[in-house]
Amino acid sequence: MSDEANNFHSNIKLVRQIGRSVPFLDVLIENRKGTLTTSVYHKEAAEPYVVPFGPDHLDHVLRNTVDTAITRAVRYSTTLSEFEEEIRQMKLMFLYNGYPPRHIHRQLTTLFKTEIKNQHKDIYSKVENRLTGYPHLIPQSDAILKQYSDHLLDYLNQSYFTPLSYKDQLISREQAQILGSIRRIIQNMNLIIRVTDKANNFYIGSAGEFEQKARKFFSDTNAFTELSSNPFNEILNKVIQLLNTLRGKDLIRKWQYEQMMPDRTTDKILRPIFDAKCKDTTIIDGATLITELSKYNKKGLLKSTTLFCTFDIRNLYAMLPQEETLDILITFLHAHGYRKAKGINIDTIKKLASIILKDNAFAYGKKIYKQTTGGAMGSSLTLTSANLFMAKWQKNIVEEQTKTGEFYGRYIDDIFMTWNRSEEELRKFLDDVNTWHPNIKLDYKIGNSLPFLDVQLTNHNGILSTSVYHKSAAEPYVIPFTSDHPRHVFINIIQTCLARAVRYSSTFEAFNYERHYIKLMLLYNDYPSTFIENEFHKYFSEYISKSPFLPLIDEEQKYFRMRKEILGQPTPQQSKVAMSAALADIDNDPPDDDEKQQLNPDPKKSEENISNINQKFFTHLTCEKRFKTCKRDMHQVYHETFKDTPAMYTKLIFGNRIRRQTHNELIHKRPNKKLLQNTTIIKNKFEKQTMNQQQTTIIPEPPSTEYK
Incomplete structure (x- = not known):
């Protein structure tokens, strides 16, 4: 055929090259026993020359030169061995052109190795911990674990070094350009972007206007004091010393001492008790409210003149009086007959809660503040503390509503109630409620049709009508189908x-x-x-x-x-709260021995121990759509390695870890490192100058206590 083509035109002559391996442009295409493979093609006459390293070229030009070479190696190399060979030649070429080894290594690490290393470390460490523990007891030095580690690493290398499809390359490039464009707009127009705490929407506005709103919030709440230095070391030492003291007096157990992050652990102790004891006036979600109002309607209490009323508390989290909230917490536990909760006595719980509420500092702008009223918005204990405070505050309203058969329910700082008297009486009642506590101020709405949470509730002449409520500012946004999610x-x-x-x-x-x-x-x-x-x-x-x-x-x-x-079915949130409430009276006064720390000393395999071999355990993979068969392949790697061992019967389940989301790429709230450093100014007697010396945090050792 090529001979015939040579005769098509007298001026056109072909130079042909036929074989199982032929170059085209800068790619070498091969047929290896029916398998198509590609690699980077270098002409024999080509010189190993790129932009030389030196001050004559900008940093981004040098970085782009290395990135381009690496990207080409990934796209063209269909096998790991070819990729590694191309990287080896590439390193020599860049060294020949004066590039420091650390510069080349940094670019390689940034692009590929970090992701693979993290994935391998996460998966292998979980498998190793499971199989070296009871009942498998495989020694850490066993060759089979090394074999699994090598096979896992080989598979991850092959997966990540497989070139992206052309379509995925276009999508990635387009998304990167959009992200870069948004960043430039935010910077050039002095905008600020944040995620709202409700509905998960983006807030985009002027940075200056946002600063004014923040200052107004500081002024209205009067809950923050500016500090002259960073108190992080002081707070950290205070927490550690408290835990050491409590452990030294045997007020907390060894496993509690080792696991205790005070905020999370203290809330886990208190939250189930609140869920169990305050469920009658708590609205869990919109479905709960509809169910309760349906009961109210069936009793014949909903009339054509019945009014609905909603009100919310202004800045509840920031306005909680700290000492009063702690007293309410202790009173609540005593009132329900608790001497201990999860083995921790009431006084100890108060000390742990106190350090969370009172020793709370944060950075905003270029300054550091301490919160003197209320608690941190992101703290789970602040949520429970606010619920307990409101349970005490609302007591008189609940009693009044119960007497008249009216409904009252609260979702944190949002309250819904019914009213069958005149609107004037209701307004007078709410105005009086507004004077009950200096820190608690409410804004209310009254009508026959009102939204509450995500439900629109309407009284149509004594007939209850409900529908989904969408806020006017809410965008019709959910996770896009093009997103990298399972x-x-x-x-x-x-x-x-x-x-x-x-x-x-x-x-x-x-x-x-x-x-x-x-x-x-x-x-x-x-x-x-x-x-x-x-x-x-x-x-x-x-x-x-x-x-x-x-x-x-x-x-x-x-x-x-x-x-x-x-x-008739519970919502996921209702099930979660019910499970939490069921734990309220479990293990509140356990035995003193640390049974949780003891390994099973019995070498004999009882029926229970044998069943442990068949237990499931979870590990996670970062989700990417291009890895369609990844989970199946991971199972195959595991089964091929452990097929002749009892570990074969342990079921490995892979969950999905989501990549960094868009708001993480666009929103940077972390303050400057210099602001977070603890510095002390020391004056030198002999030199009239000051120097900043970095403080060191001394973490005391836990007291030597014989754990019983």
């Missing part, structure tokens, strides 16, 4: 939206409106229409029809039958 995340989003629509929509018309809203929202976020329809049909078919034909909800009777069934 597939079940997109399915869960659709199922959650549909479940909420069914629970909240008291009429077929309201449900159809919400169903159309969900479809439009999903389409707006790039969900394929076929995927949406399939998931809708799957969800509805579970409740309406058992036939193989996917049903549609086309009549009210079907809808109300489905709604009744769904309303």
Whole structure:
């Protein structure tokens, strides 16, 4: 054929090269026993020359030169050995052009090795910890663990060094350009971007305007004091000394001492007790409110003149009086008969809670502040403390509402109640409530139709009507279908939206409106229409029809039958709170010995021990759509390594770890390192100058106590 082509035109002559390995441009294409492989092609006459390293070129030019060579090696090398050979030649070329070894190594590490190293370390350490422990007891020096480590590393290298498809390259490049464009706009226009604490929306506004709002918040709450130095070391020492003292007096156990981060651990002790003892006036979610109001309606208390009232507390977290809140906490525990909670006595709990509420500092702008009133917004203990404080504050309102048979419920700082007297009396009552405590001020709304949380509640002449409520400022945004998330995340989003629509929509018309809203929202976020329809049909078919034909909800009777069934099921949040409440009275006064620290000394394998071999254990992978068969391949690596050992029967389950999200790339709230450093100014007697000397934190050793 090539000979014939040579005769097509007298001026056109071909130089042909035929074989199982031929170069084209800068890529070498080979046929190895029916397998197509590619690698970087270097012409024999080509000189090993790139932009030379030196001050004549900008840093980004030098970095881009190395990055381009590495990227080409990844794209063109279909096997790990070819990639490693290309990297070896590339290193020699850059060294020849004056590049320091550390410069080349840094670029390689940044692009590839760190991700692979972290993934390998995370997975292998979990497998090693599981198999070296009871009941497997495989020695850490056993060759089989080294074999698994090597196989795992080989697989991760092959996965990460496989070139991206052209489509994925275009998408990645486009997203990087969009991200860079947003960053430039934020910088050039002096904007600020944050994620709201409710609804997870983005707030974008003028940095100057944001600063004014922050100053107004500081002024209105009067809860923060500016500090002249960073108190981090002082607070850290105080926490450690308190834990050492408590352990030395045997007020906390060894396992509690070792695990205790005071904020999280203290809240885990208190939260179940609150969930159990205050459930009658607590609104867990919108579904809870609808259920309680339905009971109120069935009692015949909902009339055409019944008013709904909602009110929220201004800046509750920042306005909690610290000492009073601690006293309320202790009174609450005593009132419900608690001498200890999870083995820790009440006085110790107060000390732990006190250090969380009172020793709370933060950096804002270029200054450091200490919070003198309230607690940190992100602290789980602050949430529980606020709930306990409000439970005490609302006592008179609850008693008044109970006497008249009216409903009262609270979700943290948002309150909903019914009223069957005049609106004037209600306003007078609420104005009086506003004077009960100097730190607690409320803003209220009264009407026949009001939103609460994500529910719109309406009194239609004595008939309760509910529907999904969307704030006017809310964007129709969910995780985009193009995002690097596992597939079940997109399915869960659709199922959650549909479940909420069914629970909240008291009429077929309201449900159809919400169903159309969900479809439009999903389409707006790039969900394929076929995927949406399939998931809708799957969800509805579970409740309406058992036939193989996917049903549609086309009549009210079907809808109300489905709604009744769904309303009878607890929501995930209700199940979570119920499980928490069930732990309130468990293990509050356990025996003094540290049983949790003891290993099973019995070498004999009882039935229980044998069943332990079959236990599951979890590890996680960073989710990427290009790794479609990754979980299956990981299982294969594990099974091939341990196929002839008892470890074969231990089930390894891989979960998904999500990559850094967009707001993490755009929002940087961490202060400058210099601001976070603890510095002390020392004057030299002989030289009239000052110098900053870095303080060191001395962490005292725990007291030598014989653990019983």
